[in-house]
Amino acid sequence: MLFVVIFTALYVIVFFADVLPLKKKNKKKEFVIVTIMVSVIYVLQILDVLGINLPRPTKGVKLLVSLWKRLAGSK
Amino acid sequence: MNREIISGKQLKNLIIVYLMGAALVASGSAYAKHCAWISEIASIIIAIPIVLMYARLSCISKGKNIFDLFQDSLGKFIGCIFTLLFLIYSIYLGSAVIRNFTEFVQIVFFPDTPQYTTAIFAFCTILYIMNKGVEPLARFVSTITYLLIGIMLMLVVFSLGDMDFSNILPLPGEKISTMAKESFFLLTLPYLEIVMFLGLGGSFKKGDSIYKAYVYGIVTSGVVLILAFLRNLFVIGTHVMEQVYFPAYTSTSLINIADFITRIEVVASSTYTFSIIIQSAICLITACKGVAKLTKVNDYKVFAAPACLLGLYLSKTMFKSTQALFGTIIKGRVPVFLVQFLIPLITWIAAEKKYGKKNRSLSKEKNA
Numbered sequence: 001m002l003f004v005v006i007f008t009a010l011y012v013i014v015f016f017a018d019v020l021p022l023k024k025k026n027k028k029k030e031f032v033i034v035t036i037m038v039s040v041i042y043v044l045q046i047l048d049v050l051g052i053n054l055p056r057p058t059k060g061v062k063l064l065v066s067l068w069k070r071l072a073g074s075k
Numbered sequence: 076m077n078r079e080i081i082s083g084k085q086l087k088n089l090i091i092v093y094l095m096g097a098a099l100v101a102s103g104s105a106y107a108k109h110c111a112w113i114s115e116i117a118s119i120i121i122a123i124p125i126v127l128m129y130a131r132l133s134c135i136s137k138g139k140n141i142f143d144l145f146q147d148s149l150g151k152f153i154g155c156i157f158t159l160l161f162l163i164y165s166i167y168l169g170s171a172v173i174r175n176f177t178e179f180v181q182i183v184f185f186p187d188t189p190q191y192t193t194a195i196f197a198f199c200t201i202l203y204i205m206n207k208g209v210e211p212l213a214r215f216v217s218t219i220t221y222l223l224i225g226i227m228l229m230l231v232v233f234s235l236g237d238m239d240f241s242n243i244l245p246l247p248g249e250k251i252s253t254m255a256k257e258s259f260f261l262l263t264l265p266y267l268e269i270v271m272f273l274g275l276g277g278s279f280k281k282g283d284s285i286y287k288a289y290v291y292g293i294v295t296s297g298v299v300l301i302l303a304f305l306r307n308l309f310v311i312g313t314h315v316m317e318q319v320y321f322p323a324y325t326s327t328s329l330i331n332i333a334d335f336i337t338r339i340e341v342v343a344s345s346t347y348t349f350s351i352i353i354q355s356a357i358c359l360i361t362a363c364k365g366v367a368k369l370t371k372v373n374d375y376k377v378f379a380a381p382a383c384l385l386g387l388y389l390s391k392t393m394f395k396s397t398q399a400l401f402g403t404i405i406k407g408r409v410p411v412f413l414v415q416f417l418i419p420l421i422t423w424i425a426a427e428k429k430y431g432k433k434n435r436s437l438s439k440e441k442n443a
Contacts, residue, residue, distance in 0.1 A: 003191060010195065011384070018206075018380040030377045033370055037381035045388045057167075058393050058403050064410045 003049045011042045078138075081275065083283030085213035088220040089357070090272065090292025094265050095223065095299060095346075096172060096354035107257035108313045109242060110249040112304050114257035119297040121258065122266040125416060126293050128423050129269065130286040133276045136430045140276035141422065142368035148425035155369065157418050162365035164414040165271060166382070169358030170389035171404065173197050176351045177390065178397050179321055183344070191391055197352060198387045204356040205363065205379035209278055216353060223346045227299055230343060231306045233330045238309035263408040265300070266293060267415035268354075274361025320397065359386055 019038060022031040047054060081089070107114045136144060141161065146154035176197060177190040185193075204212055269289070279285055303323055307316055310326040319325050328340040359382045360375070366382070367375040394400040 003189070006191075006195070014202075014380050014384065018202075022377060027377065029370075030372055030374075033372070034377055034381055037378075038384060041381060041384045041388055044392075045384070048388065048392050054392070056393060056395065057389060058399075058407075062403070062406070065406050068409050 004046060007045050007049060011038065079208050079210040079278045080280050081209060081213045081278050082280045083285060083288040085217050086279060086288040087292045088217045089213055090269055090289065091220050091296045092216050092223060092350050093269065093354050093357055094296035096350040107249045107254045109308055110254055111257050112301050114254045115261055115301050115304060117258040118261040118266055119293065122262055122293055123290060125267060126269065126289045127286060128419060129273055130289040132273055132419055132423050132426065133279060134285045135426050138277045140364055141273035142365050144422055144426050148422060148429045158365050158369055160414055160418060162362055165358045165362040165365065166385060166389065168268065169355045169362060170386045170393055172351055172355045173386060174390040174394055174400055178400060182320060183324060194387050194390050198383045200352050201356045201359060202379055202383040205360055206376060209275055209360060212356060219349060223349065224299060226342055226346050227303065230327050231302055233332060233336065233339065234306050234310050234326060237329050240309055242308050242312045260408055263411050263415060264404060270415045270419060271358050271361045274364045359383060
């Protein structure tokens with residue numbers, strides 16, 4: 001639970017320090033893209049901290065390697 | 076859009092520090108055991124022509140980075156796919172490097188502290204570096220490169236008393252196929268990791284030789300890494316090197332000169348920390364440039380915060396455990412090699428067709 005608080009604080013700080021100034025600089029497109037990105041990463045981060053297991057991104061690499069090995073083996 | 080300019084000398088220093096990163100503390104061998112230094116020399120020799128290709132890609136179209144080249148020379152569709160692949164690799168590398176660092180800190184210093192704690196501090200530093208940009212980073216790295224190399228050499232000299240030179244024998248002790256396997260592994264990690272510098276392509280100073288910077292960078296860091304490996308081999312031997320995750324740290328921790336110079340491994344750890352932060356920052360800067368290209372945004376720095384936060388998330392979740400981290404690094408060398416070699420090769424051929432002709436006709440017009 002401690003890390004939920006820490007990460008929420010971190011994301012709020014990052015939002016106010018790095019993302020919100022984009023709106024003030026009139027960079028609307030950048031502001032929207034970065035806000036969506038940060039929100040998605042925040043949700044993923046909190047799910048991870050709460051112990052909800054999401055599929056690991058390295059699974060794709062493992063799949064590629066096993067496919068490669070199979071192809072090499074078939075030759 | 077602010078243009079950042081890096082001189083050839085600064086690029087060389089960046090490459091040296093970047094390559095010394097993770098390899099400085101790990102510097103063990105995956106397959107060839109005590110003959111890994113021969114594989115290391117072979118991998119440097121093989122890496123040089125590939126690195127020259129990177130240098131050519133960096134200067135073939137003045138003021139453009141690899142993401143611009145993808146779309147300009149390969150078309151929009153293939154360009155976008157290559158950009159995406161390069162982007163995924165840069166985020167993977169940036170996160171894996173920090174995971175390596177947090178593992179190191181947890182295993183060696185703070186076993187009960189969660190890895191997230193170290194990662195948060197690391198990524199805050201990286202975010203600061205990214206917000207400042209490449210130019211201040213290059214200037215800072217130029218001031219510390221020789222200090223880091225000096226520390227590295229000093230540690231080798233201090234270890235001389237603990238060295239057992241018979242550890243290198245028997246000299247041709249491994250099969251050529253095993254040594255080739257090790258060479259290929261070392262080629263993908265660390266030498267061809269400098270593919271990330273293609274992302275900084277548009278920032279190099281006109282008139283400075285990019286080729287020289289790349290080759291000197293890779294050779295200098297290669298020599299330092301071979302020295303580090305030989306030091307580890309002579310001090311702790313192959314058997315201990317296989318048992319520990321961070322052989323360089325273990326070998327430096329044995330330094331004891333007349334009970335006066337001891338616990339010097341802290342110095343090694345600090346140089347490692349510098350290199351790791353810089354390596355990860357460069358990977359994430361390249362990633363940001365990729366996202367900026369895909370979203371058609373001019374300033375890549377606006378993506379610094381999401382890139383760092385994603386890196387922070389992935390550094391923890393990408394690998395299940397320490398074994399998984401090292402296992403994936405070894406297993407993942409084939410797909411990684413595709414990004415490091417095949418994608419730049421295809422782009423180089425296409426870019427040569429497009430820009431080579433243009434450059435030749437321009438030079439002919441000048442001569443006429």
